[in-house]
Amino acid sequence: MANLTPNALSLLNSVFGLPAFRGEQEEIVRHVTDGGNCLVLMPTGGGKSLCYQLPSLLRGGCGIVVSPLIALMRDQVAGLLEAGVKAAVLNSTLSRDEAEAVEQRLLAGDLDLLYVAPERLLTPRCLALLGRARIALFAIDEAHCVSQWGHDFRPEYIGLSVISERFPNVPRIALTATADELTRQEITDRLGLANAPRFVASFDRPNIKYEIVGKQNAQTQLKAFITERHAGDAGVVYCLSRAKVEDTAAALTRAGVPALPYHAGLDARLRARHQDRFINEDGIVIVATIAFGMGIDKPDVRFVAHLDLPKSIEAYYQETGRAGRDGKPSSAWMAYGLSDIVQQRRMIEESDGTEAFKRVSIGKLNALVSLAETTDCRRSRLLGYFGETSNAKCGNCDNCLSPPLVRDGKVIAQKLLSCAYRTGQRFGAMHLIDVLIGRTTERVTQFGHDKLSVFGIGRELNEKQWRSALRQLVAMGHLQSDNEAFGALKLTDSARGVLKGETAVSLREEPANLRNRASRTKS
Ligand code: ADP
Ligand code: ZN
Numbered sequence: 001m002a003n004l005t006p007n008a009l010s011l012l013n014s015v016f017g018l019p020a021f022r023g024e025q026e027e028i029v030r031h032v033t034d035g036g037n038c039l040v041l042m043p044t045g046g047g048k049s050l051c052y053q054l055p056s057l058l059r060g061g062c063g064i065v066v067s068p069l070i071a072l073m074r075d076q077v078a079g080l081l082e083a084g085v086k087a088a089v090l091n092s093t094l095s096r097d098e099a100e101a102v103e104q105r106l107l108a109g110d111l112d113l114l115y116v117a118p119e120r121l122l123t124p125r126c127l128a129l130l131g132r133a134r135i136a137l138f139a140i141d142e143a144h145c146v147s148q149w150g151h152d153f154r155p156e157y158i159g160l161s162v163i164s165e166r167f168p169n170v171p172r173i174a175l176t177a178t179a180d181e182l183t184r185q186e187i188t189d190r191l192g193l194a195n196a197p198r199f200v201a202s203f204d205r206p207n208i209k210y211e212i213v214g215k216q217n218a219q220t221q222l223k224a225f226i227t228e229r230h231a232g233d234a235g236v237v238y239c240l241s242r243a244k245v246e247d248t249a250a251a252l253t254r255a256g257v258p259a260l261p262y263h264a265g266l267d268a269r270l271r272a273r274h275q276d277r278f279i280n281e282d283g284i285v286i287v288a289t290i291a292f293g294m295g296i297d298k299p300d301v302r303f304v305a306h307l308d309l310p311k312s313i314e315a316y317y318q319e320t321g322r323a324g325r326d327g328k329p330s331s332a333w334m335a336y337g338l339s340d341i342v343q344q345r346r347m348i349e350e351s352d353g354t355e356a357f358k359r360v361s362i363g364k365l366n367a368l369v370s371l372a373e374t375t376d377c378r379r380s381r382l383l384g385y386f387g388e389t390s391n392a393k394c395g396n397c398d399n400c401l402s403p404p405l406v407r408d409g410k411v412i413a414q415k416l417l418s419c420a421y422r423t424g425q426r427f428g429a430m431h432l433i434d435v436l437i438g439r440t441t442e443r444v445t446q447f448g449h450d451k452l453s454v455f456g457i458g459r460e461l462n463e464k465q466w467r468s469a470l471r472q473l474v475a476m477g478h479l480q481s482d483n484e485a486f487g488a489l490k491l492t493d494s495a496r497g498v499l500k501g502e503t504a505v506s507l508r509e510e511p512a513n514l515r516n517r518a519s520r521t522k523s
Contacts, residue, residue, distance in 0.1 A: 008033065008054055015057070015083050022047050024199045032137060032173050033058045037196035039143070039187060040175045043203050045325045048175045049076065052139035053113060055171075057085065061134035062111040066118050067141040068154055073115040075297065080113060090126070091117040106133045118156040127166060135170050138163050143174035144314070146190045147183040149360045151290075151315040157190075164192030172196075178318045180385060182360070203317070203386045207324045208332050210378040211398040212371075214468050215337030218307050219248060223255045225305065225333055226285065233302035234278065237287040238319055240308040240343075248307060249287040262288040293319065299326035305333045309340035312364035313371060313385045336372050338429055338471040341365075342481040349483060373475045375404045375508050409507030410498070412461070412469050413478065417495050419454040420479065423447070425490040428481075432489065433466045465509075472507055
């Protein structure tokens with residue numbers, strides 16, 4: 001006689017063809033099958049889908065999966081149908097007749113899993129339909145989209161709180177691959193998971209090598225990175241603006257790298273063609289705005305490069321996480337400079353968000369800047385941000401592989417801050433560096449800055465070194481760029497402690513400077 005109560009493991013074997021559970025999957029499946037709510041935090045590729053697919057099969061009724069990504073829904077349903085699971089989608093791509101057929105199947109108990117777009121689920125018609133159907137569970141995928149402070153905020157996700165109100169007795173499982181503590185709290189609040197356990201898998205992606213370099217000429221640096229380290233590899237390059245996407249793709253193409261642009265301003269068909277080529281051909285580099293990536297499942301992306309700073313560590317983690325899903329060695333490379341910090345701050349300040357939104361956003365940006373400036377292991381910093389603490393050195397990030405030199409930067413900082421102060425806190429980086437190095441540019445003489453005591457007091461460093469020092473002082477918060485005054489650098493309250501010698505300042509040395517230093521000491 002057939003087994004009438006199949007257990008989770010036998011379904012894992014027979015339906016999904018997998019030999020064993022991974023990590024906490026088994027515990028999650030048991031918890032949800034028994035009717036419990038939970039929040040699942042697992043990195044991309046960790047195996048989140050099974051955590052709601054199996055309980056849907058094990059419990060009576062149909063599992064309702066809320067997902068914002070039409071392409072992902074389609075792929076998942078195709079895979080499930082192949083495995084013999086009765087799955088369907090309900091979204092805007094269906095005709096009215098098709099949608100009605102799906103609704104009938106749901107009511108007839110002829111579906112195991114139904115994928116629904118959030119805006120669809122929230123319609124009175126759909127809520128009424130669900131009220132008449134037998135529902136096994138609600139799975140809310142990409143749950144971080146409820147976070148108003150997050151990088152993937154989707155207003156329709158806010159409305160999903162209706163699920164816990166209308167269906168309090170149906171288990172809810174929220175899943176995401178990225179969430180700092182603030183976002184976890186928001187998910188918990190909005191989806192009614194206050195008393196539900198959290199299952200947190202490690203967010204470590206050990207095969208990804210993290211590397212963050214100071215920006216000199218970003219395009220040249222990128223070309224060198226690709227041709228020297230990833231020739232012939234598939235990769236994604238992220239830029240902030242459409243113009244920069246176009247420009248960078250063209251520059252790479254001229255350098256012999258097969259690169260294609262991707263941004264929201266391109267014709268939809270062209271965009272789809274570029275995406276298809278990236279997925280189906282070998283060694284294509286896609287240069288994109290962040291519009292690209294969510295829901296794209298290409299296992300052999302060998303590198304993700306950032307030419308602009310993302311908004312937060314979560315965004316950085318999610319974007320770099322698109323590299324190396326197959327587990328093979330991959331790179332996350334970013335070039336970043338002072339202008340990135342200034343630009344991101346300006347975008348936040350000029351946004352029409354509330355004061356609270358701006359405060360949270362600046363905090364998230366600062367956390368990323370400190371990851372970029374750290375001289376410690378990048379991986380332990382990154383994981384620490386998601387609540388995983390470890391003091392170990394990973395051995396697979398730039399700082400572990402070639403530890404940066406850190407020097408006492410008190411005098412350097414004092415010279416820089418004095419220079420900003422003596423010139424009236426009205427000038428940007430370039431002018432301050434001119435004064436420090438003692439260049440008699442037209443502007444320097446026009447303002448009489450060649451007569452100041454700070455003129456030429458910084459000849460011991462070159463322009464690149466001063467740029468790096470300046471960036472670090474801005475990152476530490478001793479200097480800030482004033483948007484109203486065209487990026488003039490001004491002293492903050494904390495600068496006083498540095499000028500008085502009360503606050504210690506350590507500065508990291510740019511790798512290229514080491515060579516200078518060596519040759520100086522030799523001569
Ligand atoms: P996520 O949604 O977390 O990004 P998926 O659910 O899409 O991850 O799973 C990623 C890959 O891992 C899929 O190819 C899936 O078949 C595989 N996988 C999931 N669980 C297991 C397991 N227990 N054993 C082996 N492979 C698994
Ligand atoms: Zn490391």
